[in-house]
Amino acid sequence: xxxxxxxxxxxxxxxxxxxxxxxxxxxxxxxxxxxxxxxxxxxxxxxxxxxxxxxxxxxxxxxxxxxxxxxxxxxxxxxxxxxxxxxxxxxxxxxxxxxxxxxxxxxxxxxxxxxxxxxxxxxxxxxxxxxxxxxxxxxxxxxxxxxxxxxxxxxxxxxxxxxxxxxxxxxxxxxxxxxxxxxxxxxxxxxxxxxxxxxxxxxxxxxxxxxxxxxxxxxxxxxxxxxxxxxxxxxxxxxxxxxxxxxxxxxxxxxxxxxxxxxxxxxxxxxxxxxxxxxxxxxxxxxxxxxxxxxxxxxxxxxxxxxxxxxxxxxxxxxxxxxxxxxxxxxxxxxxxxxxxxxxxxxxxxxxxxxxxxxxxxxxxxxxxxxxxxxxxxxxxxxxxxxxxxxxxxxxxxxxxxxxxxxxxxxxxxxxxxxxxxxxxxxxxxxxxxxxxxxxxxxxxxxxxxxxxxxxxxxxxxxxxxxxxxxxxxxxxxxxxxxxxxxxxxxxxxxxxxxxxxxxxxxxxxxxxxxxxxxxxxxxxxxxxxxxxxxxxxxxxxxxxxxxxxxxxxxxxxxxxxxxxxxxxx
Amino acid sequence: xxxxxxxxxxxxxxxxxxxxxxxxxxxxxxxxxxxxxxxxxxxxxxxxxxxxxxxxxxxxxxxxxxxxxxxxxxxxxxxxxxxxx
Numbered sequence: 001x002x003x004x005x006x007x008x009x010x011x012x013x014x015x016x017x018x019x020x021x022x023x024x025x026x027x028x029x030x031x032x033x034x035x036x037x038x039x040x041x042x043x044x045x046x047x048x049x050x051x052x053x054x055x056x057x058x059x060x061x062x063x064x065x066x067x068x069x070x071x072x073x074x075x076x077x078x079x080x081x082x083x084x085x086x087x088x089x090x091x092x093x094x095x096x097x098x099x100x101x102x103x104x105x106x107x108x109x110x111x112x113x114x115x116x117x118x119x120x121x122x123x124x125x126x127x128x129x130x131x132x133x134x135x136x137x138x139x140x141x142x143x144x145x146x147x148x149x150x151x152x153x154x155x156x157x158x159x160x161x162x163x164x165x166x167x168x169x170x171x172x173x174x175x176x177x178x179x180x181x182x183x184x185x186x187x188x189x190x191x192x193x194x195x196x197x198x199x200x201x202x203x204x205x206x207x208x209x210x211x212x213x214x215x216x217x218x219x220x221x222x223x224x225x226x227x228x229x230x231x232x233x234x235x236x237x238x239x240x241x242x243x244x245x246x247x248x249x250x251x252x253x254x255x256x257x258x259x260x261x262x263x264x265x266x267x268x269x270x271x272x273x274x275x276x277x278x279x280x281x282x283x284x285x286x287x288x289x290x291x292x293x294x295x296x297x298x299x300x301x302x303x304x305x306x307x308x309x310x311x312x313x314x315x316x317x318x319x320x321x322x323x324x325x326x327x328x329x330x331x332x333x334x335x336x337x338x339x340x341x342x343x344x345x346x347x348x349x350x351x352x353x354x355x356x357x358x359x360x361x362x363x364x365x366x367x368x369x370x371x372x373x374x375x376x377x378x379x380x381x382x383x384x385x386x387x388x389x390x391x392x393x394x395x396x397x398x399x400x401x402x403x404x405x406x407x408x409x410x411x412x413x414x415x416x417x418x419x420x421x422x423x424x425x426x427x428x429x430x431x432x433x434x435x436x437x438x439x440x441x442x443x444x445x446x447x448x449x450x451x452x453x454x455x456x457x458x459x460x461x462x463x464x465x466x467x468x469x470x471x472x473x474x475x476x477x478x479x480x481x482x483x484x485x486x487x488x489x490x491x492x493x494x495x496x497x498x499x500x501x502x503x504x505x506x507x508x509x510x511x512x513x514x515x516x517x518x519x520x521x522x523x524x525x526x527x528x529x530x531x532x533x534x535x536x537x538x539x540x541x542x543x544x545x546x547x548x549x550x551x552x553x554x555x556x557x558x559x560x561x562x563x564x565x566x567x568x569x570x
Numbered sequence: 571x572x573x574x575x576x577x578x579x580x581x582x583x584x585x586x587x588x589x590x591x592x593x594x595x596x597x598x599x600x601x602x603x604x605x606x607x608x609x610x611x612x613x614x615x616x617x618x619x620x621x622x623x624x625x626x627x628x629x630x631x632x633x634x635x636x637x638x639x640x641x642x643x644x645x646x647x648x649x650x651x652x653x654x655x
Binding site: 066071073074077078081082084085088089090093207210211212213221222223224239245248249252253274275276279280282283286287290293294297556559560561562563 | 576579580583587590591594598599602603604606610614615616617618621622624625626628629630632633635636637639640643644647652653654655
């Protein structure tokens with residue numbers, strides 16, 4: 001069978017599985033819709049959290065980014081896993097004890113004010129919408145590359161699938177489809193990685209093959225060889241970076257704290273029955289994530305070695321079939337600047353003749369390594385699973401923010417259970433349509449804005465939640481002013497240094513690099529904005545009255561596990 | 571349970587957090603970033619040590635930290651009789 005047939009078959013089977021699960025796990029109450037009834041086992045929740053968390057970016061783009069960035073890629077590896085330690089130790093158990101359904105629920109109750117709740121809803125909506133647009137785009141891209149459909153068609157198919165199980169099943173449907181999606185995506189990621197590791201180093205475990213000797217008889221270690229190849233072509237050695245230490249530090253920190261503050265991740269810990277389960281579930285989640293995240297840097301190094309060996313200084317006419325195929329999609333571009341018919345791939349932009357998109361390293365990896373067709377099809381199904389599972393988790397945050405935090409808690413407190421459930425379904429449907437629109441017509445800032453999502457979560461939610469648990473004296477005035485200052489500062493910095501809005505547009509960006517505050521890039525600025533939030537909150541709260549006694553009692557109460565009970569609405 | 575006991579429970583919890591988060595910080599920001607260059611002089615297998623911490627080791631340690639925390643807290647909950655059911 002050819003690649004296309006295999007892809008239809010495997011993608012079709014995986015979609016049938018998701019729809020079957022959706023029909024089996026329909027939600028009958030708001031509690032089922034928001035938190036899957038609070039009865040998910042820690043292991044299943046860990047798997048669902050891992051799928052929820054690992055997006056199209058983790059699956060498709062990350063290994064490619066590391067492949068080009070070398071050591072610097074560690075900011076994503078550590079940043080997107082270290083946040084789970086914060087989540088497990090500082091947030092998940094306490095939020096689970098608190099119960100309730102959403103992150104704005106906690107902010108609104110802990111800071112006894114609808115202003116705080118509304119600020120939290122606003123942050124949750126911005127973070128989730130920016131993130132979900134990127135996922136729908138990812139779905140469209142996978143469809144267009146593997147099944148030769150248009151991107152628009154791909155996005156529409158993705159929308160229908162997500163619509164079906166998110167609207168029907170709410171959190172319950174999403175949880176169990178995510179468990180299935182985790183299995184699909186991890187299998188799809190590991191199979192090519194193991195094949196390639198075997199081919200290059202003779203070691204079946206990519207994490208070990210990464211540090212092993214090449215099996216080409218040279219007796220050289222893979223990483224030494226790669227350092228040498230990189231340097232020959234004028235790049236920094238693979239195991240050294242080119243970013244400044246303070247920037248690596250700041251980006252890693254912003255990603256960790258942002259991870260811990262993302263509402264669609266936090267809300268997953270409301271779905272388990274006990275505080276104990278919340279802690280354990282965070283451990284399982286990280287374990288499942290770590291399988292992919294420790295494989296990704298190995299894939300990155302293998303792919304770069306393969307790629308340089310295949311193209312560098314070789315005749316263009318001798319390039320293999322995959323090269324031509326990916327050239328058509330414009331993910332590989334070759335321009336014979338010196339007219340010698342050979343491919344010069346070097347750091348110097350004036351001489352370099354080859355541009356390669358990050359995404360190729362995972363999408364084309366099986367072809368580059370000459371793996372069988374079914375493996376290539378598996379990668380397509382895995383990419384779709386990663387994008388769909390994250391999109392569904394985000395849509396649930398959007399819909400519960402609207403139906404629960406805005407409608408039920410503020411505008412129409414007397415709404416019936418049935419009415420609220422209907423509102424939740426309608427807002428999920430509305431959110432899918434808007435996300436699909438952005439997937440088809442992506443504003444050119446989508447990629448940039450996904451980085452903003454982490455900065456925003458770091459600058460707004462993280463401090464407010466942490467102090468809500470660990471600092472009893474923190475009051476409404478402090479938390480609200482901290483969140484507002486944190487978000488405003490983050491948005492200002494992104495507009496100035498990521499979009500160049502105040503200095504005449506994107507052309508000005510390179511010149512502005514020298515005026516970065518403390519030498520920190522916009523991606524890492526969430527760290528500074530978070531610190532600003534903490535400082536403003538503490539100063540303002542010390543100048544204003546302490547929170548009322550019943551709120552201090554809430555804080556006492558969430559600190560001990562006993563009596564967590566089920567997640568409840570009131 | 572008396573307030574004194576609750577305070578002790580909370581203090582022990584905070585102590586665990588400080589110890590575990592210090593390890594979290596040392597292996598990622600310390601070994602993976604701040605001391606990366608000097609650790610790179612040490613090699614095991616094909617890995618330079620600092621690079622390994624940044625791209626592999628810190629992730630393994632993160633996993634271990636969470637499970638150690640789970641184990642410590644389950645024990646502590648029982649000791650202070652605040653565990654569920």
